[in-house]
Amino acid sequence: MASHEFAAQESHAHEAPQGFIRKWVFSLDHKVIGLQYYFLALAAVFVGMFLSLLMRIHLIWPTATLPLLGDIKPETYLTLVTMHGTIMVFFVLTTAPQGGFGNYFLPIQIGAPDMAFPVLNMLSFWTTFLAFIVMIAAFFVAGGAPLHGWTGYAPLSALQSAGPGEGLGADLWIISIAIFCIGALMGALNFITTTLDMRAKGMTMMRMPLTCWAWFVTAILGLLAFGVLLSAGILLLMDRNLGTSFFVPLVTINGQLTGHKGGSPLLWQHLFWFFGHPEVYIAILPAMGMCSQLLSVFSRKPIFGYKAMVYAILAIGFLGFMVWGHHMFMSGMSPYTAFAFSIMTMAIGVPSAIKTFNWLGTLMRGRIRFASPMLFAIGFVSLFVSGGISGPFLAQPLLDIQLHDTYFVPAHFHLIMGVASIFGIFAATYYWFPKMFGRMMNESMARWHFWFSFIGTYAIFMPMHYLGMAGMPRRYSQLTEVNYLHGLVPLQKFITYAAFITIAGQVIFVVNLFWSMFKGKKASDNPWEATTLEWTTATPPPHDNFGGKTPVVHNGPYEYSVPGAPRDYVMQSDPEIEPAH
């Protein structure tokens, strides 16, 4: 058995809570808070997925009457688009990988007993929860939810009379986003302080697992980006409710002047996308970290080029703030500015390619174990490449002018930002479930889930590229009657059927998740024979993570197949390994 070294404890200030409320509701324990984030994201993803299903149904059967909603009007369709995007981006892709897994595993992986500020951590979750409730409430107020898209472009989003849903529903939408920003900032504060100040003895920055690096850099991105979104939201609320003109130019609605003048819709776009593009990396970086981890574990090889991976994460984070203008090529910006944004955008391809090659290098000649977490990790790499490859097309202003506002764009970002991140979440779920719940998930169901999701995702989003190239515009609720698009209707039908099947496949995951919590096979403490610190502690981990002790770290996070070692992995807290001569 392994021999692990533990130092004097840097342990908990708060005792393990006893009552249900303190233990499971208003908990200070980062693990419980991680689970709360995870299940919030799970609830949100089903809401978001349901909305997307309604969109897909309406696109091919535009006259169909749907249960609960009745006839879907064009504005209702835009509401579905808006709320689907908002819920998925904020409450799923931002919440699960960072708030969920990051909260649960960052302290354990660096050998800390908890987050640096547990009360703040609890507040960050409940703030996020409140934001979700406010967002959902927008469906149930007079006029319904807003229709201005998840990007909230002004002046549509800035005028209460701009359309149904742009009244109280839009106010709730903005307030929800603002509350979410505050929650995310509290979370980021905790992640950064914990990473910098609470690492166990021997856990140098360059011994941190790539997951921790990804959560750390993601937190920095959030810290810099959410403040800007918050400021934009405040200005938007003022335009809507106090009569200011930050974003609203001189406009008329139904022939009547609105009373605003001189504002700039482009100012909103700049502020929004200064947040919006880093948000893409906030969604994808944790998935990159988690999949890097898994590829090494299940290839039984050290990650290929650990330092390069770290620098690539940093480079992606840095460059992520330099490229927001590529979302605005159509806004009439100077060609020179567009050129600069284009170059910077393509430059991001370099660290992304480094990561991809290193993932492939890790897989090469590995003794690969095709367990379900590994399947999803490989699926992530596949989706990242497939979605990423269309990035350089859209990064070029000339091509973007053609492809902008067509289905090519949703195809691109769904693959790389949406589903790739979700594959990361699935991979992490299958990987860490034994540690979180003490039981294994059912492997057969996991494999069925993988193949449904993997094939289904490609079936949905690859054809969308062709729709876009053929000129089918996005955001329109009814295109079946448009002559030049008639030939594309069968493809749209195919996508909708694929969406049905893929979503049905997710039921397998949910059944597996809840069934395995209670009936799954008991898990050992280290079922994957992995090296990082979470696998040195009990399953599930005790309240203070290491049972009153703190691990001392001697080794890197990816010591697999070490020559001369008694087994094919050396844990981080094992005695220091001698370099092979």
Place this chain on the structure above:
Amino acid sequence: MASFSTTATVDDPRILLGDDGIAPPIRGDGGDDGSGPGLPDYATRLRRARLGLLVALTPVLMLFVSFSSAYIVRQGLPTIDPRTNQLVRDWIPVTLPRLLLINTGVLILSSLFMEMARRQIKGQVTLASETSVPGVSAGDQTRIPWLSMTLVLGLVFLFGQWTAWRQLAANGFYVATTPSSSFVYLLTGTHAIHLMGGVLALFIAGIASLLGHSVATRSIVVDVTAWYWHFMAGLWIYILCLLEFAS
């Protein structure tokens, strides 16, 4: 290569209390709950709290950077006059009330008082460790209530800002009158809300004193509040310069 002297080795990856591990000393984390049975040492807590504050100030900075960029962009934008169909500028510079200068002086003075309060309580922490030695006395000390004075000046500043707003309104400049007045209210209002956070922290420090919390805990609250307060003072001077000179 263990660095701590109290190390223990276990043979099983399963880590449980009471095996062959060393019983831990009473220490802990918990940078924000302050009163648990086991806290890390003072230096660790102070370092962590300061780091947390530094990180927390980043989004505040980004918020104002964002407002500033909006301020500069909006200033240069023309609009169409619907009566003449000509491009005109709707940016009417606001004459700032002179009261804001007095408020600035009050805030700077409060920042000085806050610094005195920080140094005072830091001295108390040092003394507390020395007076714990038998036979060593701190002697008579005259304590000036710097913290309370800071709190009073903070409230005076906020009241002064409110009065300045009323003066602006009396001169016909409301939130939506002109984009420049929108920004005056926005920037001063957002700053005031943040300063209220500092006032709240001062209240908490005072309550901690009344509740008999250790001087170390109070010292940490006062220390981070002091740095926050200085930041707010610096931020206010920046805002004033932006409104006065970049208009």
